[in-house]
Amino acid sequence: MRGGEVLSSAFKSRIDANKLLLAASNVNDAGTSELRTAADDLDLISGVIDFAGTAGSYAAMADVLRIAASLIDWRRGVVNAELEADRFLRAAKERCKIWRGEFETNRNSAALLGVIGKVEAIAQIGEVEDVCRAVCSVPLPIPYFQREIRSGNNLRASRTEHERVEPAELTVAFLRFVIDGIPARETHFLRPRETHDLEIEVRVSRWPEEAVELQLTPVSIELAGTYDFPKFQFTKPIGEPPFVLTERGRAILNAAQSLHARPFEFKYTAEFRPHASEQPVAVVGQRTLRVESIDVESSPITGYPAMDRKLLGIRDQLRSQRLALDEDLKSCLGLLAPLCNLACRAIQDALFQEKIGEAQFQREVRNELRRAPHIGSQLEEHPHAAGGITDLSFKGIPIELKVESDRRLTLTDCQQFIEQTASYVIGKGKSVGILCVLDCSPKDAGPNPAEDGIGILRRGSSAEGVSIVTVIVQGNHPRPSSHSR
């Protein structure tokens, strides 16, 4: 222990304090100045004790001694018929409040709390002796090690550091990104190989003396040729800080993305040039641009733009909430593309005009999926899972098919089928599965938008729960002309 020993000097003060208090408890002993000096000594010692708990106990005891001194003065005043003798009692009680504020929550001073209670309740001078003896009966922890004293150099250094006037913190805050006149969304869609306007607004807390310009550069993990996003450069503005700087540039994505790729991510960083000048301690605000560049027009997924957007939303949700592993997500999206196409075509071409059974619906779906070249032979029919037989399965992702012929379904209604599908999913060791429901119930009204019938239903709320992507295929709609009748 580096600080050295303190016991030999500290404990004598402790002994002296107790001795003085014992002596002062006697009504004939009137001196309290020595008791107060002893309290000061204990206070001084508490400042050099290394063990914080013990130091706290010594400091608490020092204050209790001062309270006891006030009580003794009170007793003396009353006995000697001094004027305003009660002021000492009031002082003692006020000190008790202060003591409580400082030490009440300190568990090391719990034993003194009883003494404080007695002081607060005291009414007769005859009780003063009891209080003094009670204080004397409170044992204290023994201090042995002294707190390490910092060397003069360190103290000087810290003082100088403290005295130095620091300039305001240099920060750069990104306030706004606007793409083609629209504020950037969390994931913004940009058409690939087209020029887009990118506008930026930043606030700079101050301008470093030696800096010539501020450069905002997009940082990305993408290879340099795949994008061309602007670097923004600002020279020192005129006026007083903080400065708000705005600039516009052109952004191009040189490559389109596949359905399975993650969005491009550009994080703007701020640095003052030259590099040797002071750099921002913090770059804050929203400075990440997440950009999607799937070209759904030249490479559509389902052939239905609204459905494509919905499908991308499903993908993002599965990905961002980590509801599926990458491989499973890929398989899942591979299945969803033809199923979503079927859901759209079912409305557009009225594919299912009558009530049909599950077996027929399964044949229809199977045929539909097999037609997709990336699925083809890998689609399995009736594989076993969890002691039951799934309808279809692709690379371990189960596809459960249901037909509802009695009442019109919404996505929420499909929750009733989730348990069975989830069992298959778990049985196959996956975390995601597909439920495809044909709603061929009799309908009075026209169809709902196909994209409203697709969504993720969850079994279990924890991270370990199972996600079922549900697709509703709508059938058995009345002819549009029947609504006019």
Next chain:
Amino acid sequence: MPRDRDIEKTIKAGERNRDVRELVHNWCTNARVEKFGGTGLIEVGTGLPIGHHSMACDYAPAGGMATWDLAESALHFYDNNCVGCKHRVPHRLPNLTQLVIERDAARDQDRIEREQEASERRKRLAARQEERDKLRLSSPHESATIFDLLDELDRKPNSENEEKFVQTAKLAPEIFTEEIIDHLFSLLEKAEGWFLSAGLQALSVLNADAGRLTNCAMQMLAHGFGVANEAATTVLSNVSLIRPESVPAAVRSLAMLAHPPPSRMSFAHPRKPYGEPLFAVYRAFPEEVRAGVHQLLSDRHPMKLRAGANAVEALLAIDRMASVPFLRSIVAVLTRAETLVDFDDRFGREEESELFGDFQTALTASMEAVPQETDDTVESFLSTANPDGVVRILRSYRQLFITHGQERSLQETPAHSRALKRLVGITSVSEKFDVFMAVVDVFRMSLPDGLEDLVRREQTYLLGATIVLEEFKSELLSDARTCKTGLEVMEKRNLASLVGQIQEGYTKWCASASADDATAAKGYFEVLRGIQGEQDSLRAVFISALNQMMVTADGLNAALPHIYTALVGASTLLRASALEVLAELSPRHVDALPDLLNEAMMLSLADPYVIVHRAAVRAVERKNVPERFRKSTKALLFNLILAYSHNDAKREDDFLMNCISLYVNRFSTAEEIAGDNGALFVHQMAKMEPRIAMKEIGFVCKRLSVAQDFAKMAINLLKTEGYEGVDERTARALRELESDAVYPHRASLANIAIENLERPDLIPLSIELLTGARAWADAARVSREVLDKIPDTVRDNPRRQRMNLLRIASDYELSVKEGKLEKLASLESEWIATQEAIKQEEKEDERRRSSFFGFQVPN
């Protein structure tokens, strides 16, 4: 060579200590010799008592001081403790008295010699006095003051008396007659040391015979007198009067003035170089100065050689070509010192490094002045130089890459290019460990500011060398697998590791130079892409250096695609390297990383390969995890803790402790710590090697102290052997605990204190903790039992008294607690008496130790 000499000296010291130890044992059976400090390799190899030892005895009130020469300690101990000792039990002869007799005889001899010397001095002074008295009679009355001043200066040669004499010459030159001036010259010519400084100054002031004075000054410089500064100043004023034949001999002193050797006293101010006299003489007599330098560099004496090297370095300041005639001599000394320098016994490692330091500085200065000539000369020697010589040369090349003083950057010169090529080139031809070590010393530094252009120009060369070294490294590792002895395996692996460090250095410099240069960065990655086949180890070297490039936005953009590719790629080595790079990035640049990279980094925590998930933990440790990844990172980190907790067959406690510390401090909630997770962490810490738990306990105690069984675990750490005192971190952790947490373990804490008597801080710490936990009875028990166990000997008396204070304090608080206030008065008396006894003991000890320690020991 220096190592051999040092070893011999050490062995001699050990042999002498062995003999003295025998004398100590023979002196008294109560006496013993104690070792202080650790045991070195030579001590292990020879079994001799090498290092600091002291004499000790249980009956000795004053302990001894440990000394390198045991005789010193033994004699000091003898004087303070053994004279008049009633407990002495003699063993046999010869004993310590032999040393005492020798010491006393040596003291007498020394006294006699000093007396003789003083007598001689008095005689010489009387003769001079007589001569001055005669002259005083023949001189005018007003000149009498000169003789008074001379008498005073002769008796008390100090700067004050010198100044008085010089001032007299300035103020009253007319009282200095020709006869007196001649007398003053004669004193200079007789080299009277007390008069040289004052004489030179006074005669200069008097405008006495300048030729004679200059000649005197040159003689002083030639003999290296202590007044070289004044002599040189005199010479500087009369360069034209110098006799050319006197120049070579004066070069040594002039060189020492121009390039004063650094003081060995760390607190001494460095002497200011005084080069003007050397430069003036060189300008007037270049050939003679060169001849002087040649003489110095041809000498075998180390000090003269140093002066020669210093002269060359100094002259380069005024003549760029000054080093050319001496290049071969300088390089020869550095490469073949063993055959060209006479190292006598007084020459140790420090003196040798000073000699080579001066030559290296001269060579560095020469490189800066005439890089081609210098490097060509070096090349002609390198092929025949031994490895030590090559290393010395490379170290002087290294100096070119170091910034000095307040300078933050270097100005690129042609020397840098030459030196860089030499340093890189030698690694492709040498296979010596020391040579590689010298090169590593250069490239382990960050790329000095100002040399970026050079490195960009030489990028292909540096990266090519990195690739070439890979083959050598692979060979070494492959050879290591077939080596027959462990030593050979170690040598091969160590060299391979050094080669790896050099590769890292080359790539680090190139990456650093590319940070702000897109073309250079492109070149760097082209080389990386061009690495053929399954050379992941080489690719990892390139990837690992990228943190040097990622210090600018452009550098980040250039490096990030490669970092990301490595991070999600198939190679475990590259994944780990990419994570290491991310771990080393500065917080400002870490903040600029895109989330895709953060995500990949987080997922690396789940990587099944140890090297990868360990690197991922390091990366997480050093960066702020974005909020959106916190939950997943936390879960993955906890999984790692679980996985490593369950592997009792192969404990990886260092890593597990890191994970626990990271989790506790950055991710845990108060509820977790108070619940099962906290209990798990504490349980694991309890199972670890104590050293590892102690290393981190200070960092986790603030949050983890509320966990179940934390107090028990921390108290058990106090048992750890190998700590003479108490591990400070464990002590602090225990003090953080609530008193209720310690109380249930009071018996265990008390027993640890009682059983570890030899650890001085443990007992008071335990008493602090026990009383802090309101276990006053246990504290009193500990203090009493420990006091009873301390032997009641003279030697242990101070310790007993200190322990007695603790015992009284413990009894006092216990009496207070039990309400036995009547006991307090007697305990107070005991306290006062014990303190008084301690004071007396300290006073006595002070008296015993106050004797001057630097006594003479016989050889």
